[in-house]
Structure formats: structure tokens, C-alpha cells
Amino acid sequence: MSAAAKAAPSMDRELVLTRLIDAPREKLFRAWTEPELLKQWFAPKPWTITRAEIDLRPGGASLIVMRSPEGQEFPNPGVVLEVVKNQRIVMTDAYTKAWEPSEKPFMTAIVTFEDEDGNTRYTARARHWTVADRETHEKMGFHEGWGQCADQLAELAKRI
Amino acid sequence: MSAAAKAAPSMDRELVLTRLIDAPREKLFRAWTEPELLKQWFAPKPWTITRAEIDLRPGGASLIVMRSPEGQEFPNPGVVLEVVKNQRIVMTDAYTKAWEPSEKPFMTAIVTFEDEDGNTRYTARARHWTVADRETHEKMGFHEGWGQCADQLAELAKRI
Numbered sequence: 001m002s003a004a005a006k007a008a009p010s011m012d013r014e015l016v017l018t019r020l021i022d023a024p025r026e027k028l029f030r031a032w033t034e035p036e037l038l039k040q041w042f043a044p045k046p047w048t049i050t051r052a053e054i055d056l057r058p059g060g061a062s063l064i065v066m067r068s069p070e071g072q073e074f075p076n077p078g079v080v081l082e083v084v085k086n087q088r089i090v091m092t093d094a095y096t097k098a099w100e101p102s103e104k105p106f107m108t109a110i111v112t113f114e115d116e117d118g119n120t121r122y123t124a125r126a127r128h129w130t131v132a133d134r135e136t137h138e139k140m141g142f143h144e145g146w147g148q149c150a151d152q153l154a155e156l157a158k159r160i
Numbered sequence: 161m162s163a164a165a166k167a168a169p170s171m172d173r174e175l176v177l178t179r180l181i182d183a184p185r186e187k188l189f190r191a192w193t194e195p196e197l198l199k200q201w202f203a204p205k206p207w208t209i210t211r212a213e214i215d216l217r218p219g220g221a222s223l224i225v226m227r228s229p230e231g232q233e234f235p236n237p238g239v240v241l242e243v244v245k246n247q248r249i250v251m252t253d254a255y256t257k258a259w260e261p262s263e264k265p266f267m268t269a270i271v272t273f274e275d276e277d278g279n280t281r282y283t284a285r286a287r288h289w290t291v292a293d294r295e296t297h298e299k300m301g302f303h304e305g306w307g308q309c310a311d312q313l314a315e316l317a318k319r320i
Contacts, residue, residue, distance in 0.1 A: 007263035007264075013261060058241070059250075096167075102167060129264070
């Protein structure tokens, strides 16, 4: 195998958002996995979520439809790869359902919830297949968008 | 979403190999999942398998190293996505382990074992993310290679 064919180091293909949130892991997990809660925080306002479905098991399909302030809808189909209740959720857009390849495997999201000093360490990693996709995602506003959503998640967690 | 951004129909991205094999599902499943058995049929002779590891659970890593007649080794790392004992195995090269994106998501293999008239219907599907990859795989000799391996599998199943 040539050097050029090898994957770039995973850190060059990963984006990470982390927050210490004043809420128990269980509430953040619920906010991530219950559609009616997910809708309230998963899009950076004034964007909204018009549809949220998630079949919470390896191979389960998910569909999240985001709506822009102008009213345009963006469906985001994906598949759940791994779930550890209150601890970890892994999803990817590489499949639209089990096991139907999507038009473009863009990223895998690894979300973890860990106890830390009475709070929860919330970490969302977006792992891409290429450095170019990581760069694209960063320019699309990964840090700002996921950061705003994490703030909305923290705010919601106080109310549930 | 533009029409061009949509995925090609999955049948245009899939290659299928099927055989009716005179052996029970259980034996074929063993031949697929026990490394010492897998080594005996998984490469079209005179190619050989020098290493076979498979962690048989969603997210489990697999590593199969093939050796050409000239002695060159080709490692094939992948991840198990789904296992239903004696019925179904799904694996992909899109990850090298859970959940580390590979250098190139090429295909997802869906292998099924079904009872049929006292024999087993063995079906191996290779689903690709692009039509170009399906074509490449076909030109690499998918039908001949997987066909020869299926014959080797059927032959092995008589002896175990």
C-alpha cells in the first residue's frame, strides 16, 4: 500500500466540541434521543427542526429535517452505529438506513456524556473520511453551530 | 438538494453473488466467523489468508490479510456492523475500528444464509458508495473471485 493511500491521522479529520454542562448525564441523553426534546435544541436558532426520528439501536435509522429561517428544508438521514445509555451515541450519514450507502459518507458523530465534578462533560466529535471534508465542515461553521446548539441543550436540560 | 447530489439507485451500486449450497446455515456461518475456517476458503486460491481476526459484534474490528501467489500481503481492516447468528453478517471497510474512518469507504458486505429446499441460499452483496466503485470492483473480478471463494466455502462445508 502506498503512503498516499493511507488515511490522514484521525485528528486531522476530526472536529471536537466540548462543554461542561450543569445537568446530569441522563437528561442530556434524553435530550439527544427523545425526538420532542431533540427538536428544541438540535438546530441553531433561528433554524428549526421540523421532523426528528431516531431508532435507537445499532442499524437503526434516523431522520432529522432542519428548516432554515427562509423556510427551506434540509433532510439529514443517518444510521445509529452504537448506543450506550446515558453515556454514548454514535451515528453516521454514511448510510440512510441499514445498510443502504448514502450519496456521500461525510461524517460520523460520536457523542459522549461523562460525569465531571458534579456536572457532565459533553463531547461531540465529528469524524470525517477526508481532511477536505473536515475543512469544509469547519468552514460551514461547525464550532459556532454545534457550540450554539450545546448552549441550547444546556438551557433545555435545566427545564426537563 | 440538487438531483446530482442524490445517490444513484442502490442496485446500480451493488454487486451480488449467490449460490445454493448443500450445507446447513450453521456450517456456513461457522466458516465465515471462525478464523481458522475462514482462512481455508476466503481467498481465491492460489491466494492465501495469512491472518484473520474478527470481533463478532456491532463495532467489532476485523482484519483479514491476503497474500498473493508472489508473496505480497494485502491487509483488509474493517468493522462488523450487524450479526444475526446463522443468518446474517454485515461488515464494512468504511472504518478500520470503532469508529475510526478508513482512508476510503469502498464497500459494505451483506452476507445472508437462508434455508431453501434443504440447502442453504448463500448470498453475498457488496454495496458501494459510488457507481464508479461498483464498476471498479466488478472489473477487479468480483464475480470470478467471490464465485471461486463460494465454491471453496461449499467444499469446506462438507468437511466440517
